[in-house]
Amino acid sequence: MLKREEIQKIAAGYGRDITIGIFGSHSAKEIGCAAKAAGFRTAIVVEKGREKLYTRYNRHLYDEIIEVERFRDMLNQEVQERLLELSTIFIPNRSFAVYVGYDGIEQEFRVPIYGNRLMLRAEERDYERGQYYLLKKAGIRTPKHFESPEDIDRLCIVKVQQAANPLERAFFYADSPEDFYRQAEELLKQGIISEETLSRARIEEYVLGARFNANFHGYALEDIFGDFDLVGFSDRRQVNLQGFLNLPARDQLKIRVPVTNEEIGHFGVTMRESKQHLVYDAAYRFRRVVEREYPPKMIGPFALQGAIAYSPEEHGRLEFVVFDVSPRVPGDPAMGPTSPEMRILSLKHRRRIEDPLDLAMMEIAEAVKLDRLEEIVT
Numbered sequence: 583m584l585k586r587e588e589i590q591k592i593a594a595g596y597g598r599d600i601t602i603g604i605f606g607s608h609s610a611k612e613i614g615c616a617a618k619a620a621g622f623r624t625a626i627v628v629e630k631g632r633e634k635l636y637t638r639y640n641r642h643l644y645d646e647i648i649e650v651e652r653f654r655d656m657l658n659q660e661v662q663e664r665l666l667e668l669s670t671i672f673i674p675n676r677s678f679a680v681y682v683g684y685d686g687i688e689q690e691f692r693v694p695i696y697g698n699r700l701m702l703r704a705e706e707r708d709y710e711r712g713q714y715y716l717l718k719k720a721g722i723r724t725p726k727h728f729e730s731p732e733d734i735d736r737l738c739i740v741k742v743q744q745a746a747n748p749l750e751r752a753f754f755y756a757d758s759p760e761d762f763y764r765q766a767e768e769l770l771k772q773g774i775i776s777e778e779t780l781s782r783a784r785i786e787e788y789v790l791g792a793r794f795n796a797n798f799h800g801y802a803l804e805d806i807f808g809d810f811d812l813v814g815f816s817d818r819r820q821v822n823l824q825g826f827l828n829l830p831a832r833d834q835l836k837i838r839v840p841v842t843n844e845e846i847g848h849f850g851v852t853m854r855e856s857k858q859h860l861v862y863d864a865a866y867r868f869r870r871v872v873e874r875e876y877p878p879k880m881i882g883p884f885a886l887q888g889a890i891a892y893s894p895e896e897h898g899r900l901e902f903v904v905f906d907v908s909p910r911v912p913g914d915p916a917m918g919p920t921s922p923e924m925r926i927l928s929l930k931h932r933r934r935i936e937d938p939l940d941l942a943m944m945e946i947a948e949a950v951k952l953d954r955l956e957e958i959v960t
Contacts, residue, residue, distance in 0.1 A: 583689055586878075590956035593694040596669040598950050601625050602943070603670040603693060604644070605653070606636050607677035609913035609939075614643030616939035620947055625668050627656045629681075653681035657690045665693045671946055671959065673882075673939075674702060675911045680748050694959035696946060697882040701872065701909040707741070707784050713907040716875060720867040722886075723903045725786035731762040734785065738762075742769070742783040745776040750844045755788060789903050791891025793817050794853060796861040796902075797912055799941040800869055800880040802958040806948060807931070810865055812858070813883075813938040814921025816914050819847040850920025857890060860902040868907075881958060882942055885912040911939070 602617035604610050606628035614636075617624045625646035628636055637647055648664060650656055665672070672678075672693045679687065684703040691699075704712045717724050728734055737757045744750045752774045756762040762785075769775045795816045801807040821844045826834050853861070864886055872880040888904035918924060918937030927935040931944065949955045 584692065586960050589692070589694050589959055592666065592692065593671070593955045593959045594953075596694075596955060599623070599669055600946065600950055600955075601646070601665075601668040601670045602946070603627070603665055603668075603672035605673075605675055605678040605682075606633060607653075607681070608675040609911045609915075610636060610675075611640055611643065612913070612915050612937065612939055613673050613675075613911065614640065616937055616943050618643055619936075619940070620943035622943065622946075623668070625665060625670055627653070627661070629653050653677075654683065654686065656682060657686045662692055670694070671696050671955075673697070673911060673942065674699065675913060676705075676908070679703075679705065679910065694955075696942060696958060697910060697960065698872070698876055698878070698880060699960045700876050701880065704876065705907060705909055708782055711875065713909075716868065716871050717904055717907065719875065720864070720871040722864050722867060723901055725789050725903060725905060728785040728787075731756075731759045731785065734759055734762055737788040738785050739788045740766075740783050740785050742766075742775045743779040744844075745773060745779055747844075752844070754841060756785075786905070789889050789891045789905075791889030791903060793887075793889045794851060794861070794902075795848075795885050795887045795912065795914070796865070797883070797885045797914070797917060797938060798865050799883050799938060801945060802879065802881045803945055803948060803952075803954065807941075807945060810869060810880075811927055811930070811941065812862060812865070812923055813927070813941070814917050814923045815851045815853050816848045816912075816917055816920070817851050818845050819849060820844060821846045848914040848916040850916045852922065853890070857900060860890065860900070861886065864902050864904065878960070880909065881960070883911045883938060884909050 601623045604613045604624060604626040606626050610626060614624050623645045626636055626644040627648045630649060630651055648661060670693050672695045674695055674697055679702040687699055703709055706712050734756060740754050740756055742752050744752050752769055754765045756765060766780055797813045798810050799813055800810040823841055826841055869880050885908040886904050887906040888902055890900050891903050893899040893901050924935050945958060949958045
């Protein structure tokens with residue numbers, strides 16, 4: 583395991599000419615745009631066969647292109663040495679965590695990361711100290727969990743990793759053990775899931791509520807920027823669920839293919855001010871737990887994804903029920919253009935904030951200016 587002190591020493595020796603390191607997937611355009619707008623040099627690591635979006639159509643966002651045969655090769659000595667030569671601060675996203683792997687990131691990747699690298703593993707639902715452990719410690723309500731399909735006694739959502747795509751899940755809905763096994767068999771026959779991924783599926787009650795991805799930014803330099811900021815709300819557009827929802831109910835019943843929930847895009851939403859304290863309180867409690875369980879703290883972008891729903895214990899009381907935690911860049915380019923929080927944050931920080939990732943660049947720039955770069959990296 584790499585010690586934080588080693589990474590801090592590297593960052594402290596960088597000087598003031600910093601490069602923002604970017605993983606060529608998921609949120610690479612957002613990060614590149616925010617970094618260039620802040621005046622930083624950028625370096626992107628791309629995988630052969632998947633590089634065209636960045637090297638041809640958006641080449642202006644990246645000063646340095648590092649091409650690898652497969653993403654995990656960025657752990658190779660020559661790739662890391664090049665990033666270190668460029669004085670790189672790396673911004674982690676979900677693709678980085680999945681394709682490079684937690685062991686490699688925690689034990690081999692010597693490039694300073696803006697954020698808490700140990701929190702990346704906590705996103706996994708089956709990790710003993712993962713997101714559900716942290717949410718429980720924070721006293722944040724999560725959907726009821728069913729250990730076995732035989733226990734299903736209400737409408738549930740089943741979260742299964744896709745067989746061929748480690749980034750995506752093949753959600754399906756079941757209201758009984760029989761319904762679970764029937765749909766699982768269909769997905770197995772089509773090769774969408776495997777016996778292995780099905781064995782690790784999480785079965786949760788389906789929460790009847792309005793869905794919100796509540797997105798935040800947590801600061802390392804709290805004495806300057808405060809604890810955290812809300813940056814806005816969003817929701818997902820999914821294949822092929824979106825197509826089903828566009829049809830009248832009578833026609834939905836005519837389609838004989840399983841509903842899948844592969845994320846394909848996002849759209850911005852807003853929440854009534856009278857209920858926003860629910861998500862602020864959840865973020866505050868989550869940050870405090872992370873400080874204790876994964877020091878130093880939750881640094882950089884994170885999201886609590888869930889729904890505002892009625893409490894089963896107290897009739898008429900609304901609460902924020904969290905389904906998922908994203909302890910890194912959420913990868914939602916709709917956030918900046920649609921969130922009213924951008925104007926609010928521009929006033930708070932006395933600079934123009936157009937996108938949530940502008941906050942990351944703001945803190946990195948301030949850390950460089952004050953010679954406090956080692957405080958914001960792990």
